Amino acid sequence: MQSSLQSKLHVAIIMDGNGRWATQRRLPRKIGHRIGVEAVRRVVEAAPKLGIGTLTLYAFSADNWRRPEAEVTALMGLLRRYMRTETARLVRAGVRLTAVGRRDRLPEDLAASIEWAETASLQGQALNLRIALDYSSRDAILQAAAMARGPEDLTREGFSRLLNGEQDYRDVDLLIRTSGEQRLSDFLLWECAYSELHFTDRLWPDFGAEDLETALEEFHGRDRRFGGLVESEERAPAVAVS
Numbered sequence: 001m002q003s004s005l006q007s008k009l010h011v012a013i014i015m016d017g018n019g020r021w022a023t024q025r026r027l028p029r030k031i032g033h034r035i036g037v038e039a040v041r042r043v044v045e046a047a048p049k050l051g052i053g054t055l056t057l058y059a060f061s062a063d064n065w066r067r068p069e070a071e072v073t074a075l076m077g078l079l080r081r082y083m084r085t086e087t088a089r090l091v092r093a094g095v096r097l098t099a100v101g102r103r104d105r106l107p108e109d110l111a112a113s114i115e116w117a118e119t120a121s122l123q124g125q126a127l128n129l130r131i132a133l134d135y136s137s138r139d140a141i142l143q144a145a146a147m148a149r150g151p152e153d154l155t156r157e158g159f160s161r162l163l164n165g166e167q168d169y170r171d172v173d174l175l176i177r178t179s180g181e182q183r184l185s186d187f188l189l190w191e192c193a194y195s196e197l198h199f200t201d202r203l204w205p206d207f208g209a210e211d212l213e214t215a216l217e218e219f220h221g222r223d224r225r226f227g228g229l230v231e232s233e234e235r236a237p238a239v240a241v242s
């Protein structure tokens with residue numbers, strides 16, 4: 001991974017609430033997903049300006065295949081259109097797009113569009129945009145474990161490398177979930193070991209750059225201790241306990 005991006009924040013987002021957004025307006029759920037793509041555009045544009053080097057978006061989970069066929073087809077269509085129509089803009093903005101998750105169950109033309117977008121945006125230096133589709137963190141962990149060749153792969157660093165593939169991403173610093181739900185839904189379980197969590201009631205189609213900014217402001221106010229002590233506590237004189 002580009003070293004300058006590796007030193008910047010990794011933010012991951014569970015983009016939830018598209019269906020409710022549409023239902024509240026008596027619209028078909030697929031319209032919620034369509035408007036959700038506009039929110040994707042807003043956060044991708046804002047991310048580099050907010051110190052984000054890697055942005056991982058949960059677009060379709062391995063369990064989302066259980067949704068009605070029409071909704072799955074609509075989502076696959078949106079993703080295909082995103083790859084085809086958005087790549088030129090991403091390249092201009094210096095965004096490198098990568099998909100994470102299984103590819104063998106995706107429609108062939110979507111898989112081909114992904115490959116094309118990945119190749120076209122390979123040189124992007126401003127942002128790593130990772131789109132998780134047909135993704136399950138538990139499956140990704142199992143797959144990485146099956147690839148381990150020996151003890152050198154079974155260290156925290158070695159295993160992270162197996163999970164990341166050829167690119168080297170830092171762990172997630174901040175995980176955001178929209179729509180008021182507060183769960184991980186099999187997303188980046190290894191990579192989120194020490195991530196800060198931000199839950200907002202905002203439904204994904206309404207999410208914008210200012211919401212991302214608010215989440216980051218809150219993040220910067222947190223004490224990240226990684227199991228240790230914050231600096232001020234390390235320096236503080238011991239308090240006698242009687």
Ligand code: FPP
Nearest residue numbers: 015016017018019020033036037040059082
């Ligand atoms: C969850 O909302 C959202 C999804 C399963 C799909 C997310 C996809 C997009 C935002 C569009 C395509 C993405 C890209 C990157 C181009 P939900 O349907 O579960 O909402 P609900 O909980 O209100 O029903």
